[in-house]
Amino acid sequence: MCSLVYPPKPKPGDRVAILSPSHGLPGALPLPHELGLRRLREDFGLEPVEYPTTRRMGSGSAERAADLHAAFADPGIKAVISTIGGDAQIAMLSHLDPELLRACPKPFFGFSDNTNLLAYLAMLDIVGYHGASVMTQFGRPGQMHPLTAESARAALFTSGEYELRAASEYGDIDRDWAEPGTFAAQPTMRPCDPWWWHNPGRVVTGRSWGGNLAIVSWLLMADKAVRPVEEYAGQVLILETSEELPSDEEVYRVLRCMGERGLLRQFSALLFAKPKTWALDRPTTPEESAAYRAAQRAAVLRALDEYAPEMMAVFDVDFGHTDPQLVIPYGGSIRVDGVAERIFVTY
Incomplete structure (x- = not known):
């Protein structure tokens, strides 16, 4: 087993990749997606960057893997945040390049079907973050729940122990x-x-x-x-x-x-x-x-x-x-x- 890698954290003003590694639901239901993007900009000070498959329904596994590779390989991208889950991400794993991901580790946020990517990164000894997807947590109606916002902010920007x-x-x-x-x-x-x-x-x-x-x-x-x-x-x-x-x-x-x-x-x-x-x-x-x-x-x-x-x-x-x-x-x-x-x- 290799040494555990906690990827470097973003800071306000940084660019973060917004990906749909499972399902391009933002294309069909843009309202929570747009709200989540606005909160990332206005409340967290981050600059969301979307990729070709982020809002595309029916994208293939290889296409979604290519977007993930591009986000991890770009030195200007400081974190990767999923839009939502789905049920097809397991088929993407065979298209991933472990050496590229090892060479360019980034904090990855997602849950549900994103368990696939989190487990894959853990196999590479890269720490990921279970939770905080764009449409579900950042795009919560009304406002983000204070406990969610506090936890997401700590996970995004800080290192060390958190209760x-x-x-x-x-x-x-x-x-x-x-x-x-x-x-x-x-x-x-x-x-x-x-x-x-x-x-x-x-x-x-x-x-x-x-x-x-x-x-x-x-x-x-x-x-x-x-x-x-x-x-x-x-x-x-x-x-x-x-x-x-x-x-x-x-x-x-x-x-x-x-x-x-x-x-x-x-x-x-x-x-x-x-x-x-x-x-x-x-x-x-x-x-x-x-x-x-x-x-x-x-x-x-x-x-x-x-x-x-x-x-x-x-x-x-x-x-x-x-x-x-x-x-x-x-x-x-x-x-x-x-x-x-x-x-x-x-x-």
Whole structure:
């Protein structure tokens, strides 16, 4: 394993690449994209630079890889930020040039399907950043959530340890991005409980790995951007589920397969994100949302009981598809303090 690389950070005034490595959704739904770009300019002082496939629907894997290579190779680009996720990024990995990415490391920001790129960069020992996409976090209706903005700013511009703070309210109720009125009002928020700790009482520090649970399962099936099992010993597993709202049984089955692979027991701790519980085609009541979260937590605990009974786990951490979203270094250091029930990341 090579030495860990934290790429140099941008500073206000720098140019940053805005890419769609998964899906060119800005071309179909420009409103959140334009809002996100404006916030990057006005609130963060960065100059967004778009590439040929950023707003192009249906771009091929090789085309999207070429944009990524161009952004990493350009010395004037100081960070790379994804517009949104999707479901096709895994096919892009075979088009990537690892030597180019190693030679020109840049901070990369994204989540969901961008788990593919984050895992690929981690294979090269380049730290990425799970979270803060243009359309979802920077383009949040109303204004950016303060916790999201603070975390994104720290991850973009600073280095060193940062304490994650639990939200007292959260949002996961979607609205139509094609309607201009969507962006005039603040999102609907619901109260939420503190993070839920399992097997606390000790402190662990390790590199992070994981991301979106579905994408992790795909990477394992395709055997892409995955190290030998034993190389994950002592690391911190981070997992989140998407707007597809997987069933608790599906969550358990993925973790069971990770257990059978001998992978689950390698990790010293698990951070499991607050799951999204509401979708436009599957609206839920607060009671149904609570039941869904409880069932998903029970599925994870069932797998841990069978394959990693000593593992410390923290549930409902705010780094998934819910609002606010905290940025997590991917491949970087996380300190999980189960004694004080606090979490620290190194940006």
